[in-house]
Amino acid sequence: MKKQLVMGIIGAGRIGRVHVESICTKIPGARVKTLADPFMNEETSQWAASMGVGSTTKDYKEILSDSEIDAVLICSPTDTHAPIIREAALAGKHIFCEKPIDLDIARIKKTLEIVEKAGVKFQIGFNRRFDHNFRAIRNAVEAGKVGEPQIISVKSRDPEPPSAEYAAASGGIFVDMTIHDFDMVRYLSGSEVEEVYVQGAVLVDPAIGEAGDIDTCIISLKFASGAIGVIDNSRKAAYGYDQRAEVFGSKGSVATANDNPSTAVLSTAEGISSEKPYFFFLERYMESFTQEMREFIAAVQDDTETPLGGIDALRPVQIAMAAGESLKTGKPVKVQY
């Protein structure tokens, strides 16, 4: 049996807690020694203890200086990602970081250089790659079942819009929401995005528009492989969280539907109806968060490549920048790599 991996988690917000729960209840091969958060309080500490977390602290540096800890998860606010990654790398810790590393390309590159020099493992948190449906598409593509990919489509629609304040602060829809889809099209196509063109609109909430963002868009894509693609986003699908994709190729297509709470179908005089897809991303993607953690932990333990490395942290941000430029100029924009 492998040595149990000892982990520290920085950030006890929603996503930090998701990882605590995954590791403590579903991954026997690892344990959380320390959970750090500047706002750590009694309640969170008790919850952490009940989960089996060794200790809690307000100071994440305790994690970095703890020689027993092998790996850190960085779940703190985005603007702290880059500095903490640097410190963690210099401390020799393996790193899993929530997306994005940063919104500044140069800073991301700088950060990744440090990671590489330190020789530690690095994984970025694009959890949807670990989802059973998207993985089934990828597996079919890799197995050659659809032939050469020609058209990659992603429909990605949130159940509810963020507040306009959040939208503004987030850096905009492309880095906040579409960034997952930019990663997804890279994953599904096995190719890099060369050019993007954005058709954007404010159709959900005028306040989002006033805050300088959009809430609905269609993004045309051109891939290095010659394939083309399209992402459609809305900040509000009335029926819930809509997460689907299709890869169409020379031999056919593979497509996924949404996951539902049950397969029950009700047939009455009013019609035939089934359940709405999951509304909340943690219901829809919980298993994918666990799976990404399993694979990160396994990569550290087995000293193999993580499934999502530095380049995967960088590329989606670069595409998002090009998308922003396209929205601003109204023209197709080549992605700067």
Next chain:
Amino acid sequence: MKKQLVMGIIGAGRIGRVHVESICTKIPGARVKTLADPFMNEETSQWAASMGVGSTTKDYKEILSDSEIDAVLICSPTDTHAPIIREAALAGKHIFCEKPIDLDIARIKKTLEIVEKAGVKFQIGFNRRFDHNFRAIRNAVEAGKVGEPQIISVKSRDPEPPSAEYAAASGGIFVDMTIHDFDMVRYLSGSEVEEVYVQGAVLVDPAIGEAGDIDTCIISLKFASGAIGVIDNSRKAAYGYDQRAEVFGSKGSVATANDNPSTAVLSTAEGISSEKPYFFFLERYMESFTQEMREFIAAVQDDTETPLGGIDALRPVQIAMAAGESLKTGKPVKVQY
């Protein structure tokens, strides 16, 4: 009971025969008095007689000069549409014409003016509007079930590519194939297309590219209503004729799947499988051809507006022109109305 409409059909090719069959076998309210085709031969004449067509001729002018004939169907090659429409209009015949009227915008407009002056009914042959699935989407949209339309998507993929010669001669994918989809997005959205951007590729057959055309594309659309949309086209879907659409709006979405020959599902150790969609457009759309004819005939008999008038003949060609311009320039292009 209404007086039976007396019709003449010009062109005895595939689509002309489809209309003969519809009218003779499924529409009691009309009859085909004369079928004209410059290549009329014994075999076609016998087939026509067996269907109940009154007579056949090589000269379509016999139809135009026959005072008993109320309406003509123009199913001849595209380059003859405009002149025959003019003659028919001047002869006071109601007109149903296969799409497109012409590939020259000025000539279309001129032709439509003559039709309008003549005061005859005119209908253009975008049959897909009469399909049960697309009509179900439109009905849901009109009934307000999805709220305000925000994203209109059409997936339209042919089962087999045309020859490169055909592709070249056809005027290109936008006027030959996508034109149906341009009509469809106008129909589904209830709005006009203002701007298009084309991401095109040659992925199916290099010869199509050599002939100056593309065979795969994603077309981003901006509507006058503020909605946005996307059409994806391929000249070859390995699994058959793929014809789907979705309208996503403020209250939800309505989407259609393909039609299959049966609902049978086979479950074995190899997997769960169902039938492929219809391969041939006449299998898929036969009922829509009959329905468009029923509605044309009813409009003439009841002296009401035809479901698809002159503007519906013009707009898709104008959008196709803009698409061609976008493909050439690599930029989004405003549709010239």
Next chain:
Amino acid sequence: MKKQLVMGIIGAGRIGRVHVESICTKIPGARVKTLADPFMNEETSQWAASMGVGSTTKDYKEILSDSEIDAVLICSPTDTHAPIIREAALAGKHIFCEKPIDLDIARIKKTLEIVEKAGVKFQIGFNRRFDHNFRAIRNAVEAGKVGEPQIISVKSRDPEPPSAEYAAASGGIFVDMTIHDFDMVRYLSGSEVEEVYVQGAVLVDPAIGEAGDIDTCIISLKFASGAIGVIDNSRKAAYGYDQRAEVFGSKGSVATANDNPSTAVLSTAEGISSEKPYFFFLERYMESFTQEMREFIAAVQDDTETPLGGIDALRPVQIAMAAGESLKTGKPVKVQY
């Protein structure tokens, strides 16, 4: 080209008219010379003429004595089937008869003997065998795709109950409604029913119970092949006409779903909903009525076996009798052949 078959139709009720329409509008290889009905009136005559029927009469004997007529369709009330079949056979006409020939087994056998002696073609009107869905099941079974059939299931539920008077006069649910399902299980399994057990109930309309009939039942079946099966019937499915089947075998299963007016799926905050199946049997099965006629006409023209011969007219009635006995005695009953 084959000589056009000349047909006479006896009975101008709903089903007689369905056949007139099929033959006149969809089957070029045959024509209806005469339509007979004791209640023939002006309106029906005009309708027949508009369809292309040669003449109408009140006396079906005119059909039988018309030497030009090759084949007759018997669409008159059930109690006239046996005598008219006899007369038609003696007149040398090929015969298509609506189900059932009679409710008396001895009389059916006697009638079939006369038909056989006369050497004319005979087909019984179990139209569902010609339905695309059930045929897809049968094709899969015949092709060996599910291996040896083991469990045959038919769900057959009407959209609306008949009046209690009708139920009583019809001879009961087994000969009026389930008889189609008895034919269907023979067709799908390729085997004969040896034993039946009925679990019956009156759950839809107490008046049906008072009239001595049931309106809901589950019928267990044992086949000569060793397979087993089950039919479930209800006189009222609130959501429409429910017509499904499954054959489960050693290598897998093949099952069908209902046909819907469109594939449209509406997704809103209220749920995901699709269309109800067709409500009316003529909408659901229209194409099957045409197909059974095509195959009858082809069998006469080509002098081949009809797809449903005398034995197929007899067996379902024999099974229905056994079902009636089982309902009465509360015990499983062997079918008397």
Next chain:
Amino acid sequence: MKKQLVMGIIGAGRIGRVHVESICTKIPGARVKTLADPFMNEETSQWAASMGVGSTTKDYKEILSDSEIDAVLICSPTDTHAPIIREAALAGKHIFCEKPIDLDIARIKKTLEIVEKAGVKFQIGFNRRFDHNFRAIRNAVEAGKVGEPQIISVKSRDPEPPSAEYAAASGGIFVDMTIHDFDMVRYLSGSEVEEVYVQGAVLVDPAIGEAGDIDTCIISLKFASGAIGVIDNSRKAAYGYDQRAEVFGSKGSVATANDNPSTAVLSTAEGISSEKPYFFFLERYMESFTQEMREFIAAVQDDTETPLGGIDALRPVQIAMAAGESLKTGKPVKVQY
């Protein structure tokens, strides 16, 4: 926060381990203090320790005599259930027992009397009631969405037959396999089964027949409510574990399909295919095992009724006995309560 429930688990076989895993990794409100198994070895002890189990033993009596333990799970072989339940009840432990308590009705009743006298909580392990799909049916029925239930159908087919030895030793298909379905129809209908009739066959493995059992059956059911029902069972579905149900009632029906590993649909020239249902019952039902444990633990902690009490342990065995009698006599049999 409630006091954490302290549990002992008797039996470290497959199902015992499932419960260990559920409680240790997914139910923070309980912990496993002791795991007992007469064949306890080093490997199992280590596994238990890694899960967080306090200690292991070969002697289950250590659990019963441990005053800190609140509740026991009995996961030992069936013939030990009754005696251990008695001992546990007398020791004042709350009891969860895998199905069935016993195959002897008198012994079950005696055992349940002791449990009742002891005043401890009791739950029987029919896990499928806790499955999301079947629960969705039950919820729809309880909410009145299908009106009065009229026809209850369960299709329950295993992916692979047991060995003939196992089949013989198990007491036969009705107590080994169908017993889950007998519970299910009680759950879905909300009514008791009054009468059963079995149509049984040996179609999967002749050795099962030689061992005196059957491997395929259709069981007709009559409920106290007046509803009727049917269960179809096969020991081998080539495509995997087939677990579906439908309740049809006066206002409509509610039905479930199988769960699949993903929603991916592959469309190629060969056809349209999707994934097979889960093959292994632990994949299909894992979540239901956890949920039944959650609800048992909650019932103990909150001092409320368990969701499945003594009567739910008894009734399915009584129905199974009637089914056995029906198979033997070839007649419908009333269930003896």
